Amino acid sequence: MKKLLSVFFIVLFVASNAQESKETANRFFYELTFKPKKDSVKLEKVIAILDITGKKSIYQDYTVPAQDSIIKVAVEEIEKTKAWKDVSKLIKMPKFSYKIVKNYPDMKEQYIDRISMNLFGYDDDVKFNWNILSEKEKVGEYNTQKATTEFGGRKWTAWFTTDIPFQDGPYKFYGLPGLIVKIEDSEKNYSWKLSGNKKINNYEEMSYSDKINAKYGVPHTVTPTTKEKFDKAYAAFKLDPMAEFRQKVTPEMMSMKMPGSDMTIGEFGKKQEKMAKDFFNANDNPIEINQTQDKKKK
Known part of the structure; x- marks a missing residue:
């Protein structure tokens, strides 16, 4: 049962950090509006969070953490009844699986994401050349000032407020004299807007x-790597997301039924493979388009 649960939690695509901390954090909620496809007219929206402590900030898609209570009830039922329950039917999957950690005060960034059951992180040397303008604007309840920069092959316009004294922002953005309240690229492929905050x-x-991933054998310790190695491994994972699953499940096990279910382990694997490929195919419009162009040249 424990092994089957660990197989399921691969597909959550949730990046977990190596250490658990208990301290006070400021959580900022951003509404992210984006075009998932380059030629898409339809826009999608997700809520992302930026958690800021005295030591660092952590940015991530809020979709899965927001459903913790639903997942908790489902997992506790599975553990109590010893019967399989497809938790994926109950929860909404994230659009973005990575975390971005900025370590204070030098703002050294680390990009963290999971490849199958393994959690990797690489240092990302990100520098911004901001052009701070005199133009000011009210964004929600905040008095903000305009700034522009170029990053990832796109031109960005940001609005920051000195009312919130964190030189930080959503995704990889940072370095203005206050928190970034709104930022979007010139073609409006990606737009973040602060929608709330709490302590x-x-x-x-x-x-x-x-925690459930860790409990059922999915490592939560970050393995250091380089960006080049990560990109290569991630590309292979996208082509065959269930390769590690097949290595762990014998041909005899493939025809076995999931506990308390009519679904076989093999059928389960095929379903998870489709979910994984749907996840990867849902977005062909990356935030940093120059990375895609660089890969095509190689």
Whole structure:
């Protein structure tokens, strides 16, 4: 049962950080509006969060952490009844699986994501050349000032507020004299807007999903790597997302039924493979388009 659960939690695609902390954090909620396809007219929206402690900030898609209570109830039922339950039917999967950690005060960035059951992180040397303009604007409840920069092959316009004294922002953005309240590229492929914030006492980096992953054998310790090695391994994972699954499940096990279910392990694997490929195919419009162009040249 434990092995089958560990296989399932691969598909959550939730990046978990190596250490758990309990401290006070400021959580900023951003509404991210984006074009998933380059030629898409339809826009999609997700909520992303930026958690800021005294030591660092962590940016991620809020989709899975927001459903912790639903996942907790489902997992506790599975553990109590010893019967399989397809949790993927109950929860909405994230659009973005990575975390971005900025370590204070030097703002050294680390990009963290999972490849199958393994969690990897690489240092990302990101520098911004901001042009701070005199133009000011009210964005929501905040008095903000305009700034522009170029990053990832796109031109960006940001609005920051000195009312919130964090020189940080969503995704990889940072370095203005206050928190970035809104930022979008010139073609409006990606746009973040601050939608709320709250203070969290006894803050823990690991969500319930992270803890369940760790409990059932999915490592939550970050393995250091380089960007080049990560990109190569991630590309291979996208082509065959269930390769590690097949290595762990014998041909005899493929025809076995999931506990308390009519679904075989083989059928389960095929379903998860489709989910994984749907996840990867849902977005062909990366935030940093120059990375895609660089890969095509190689």
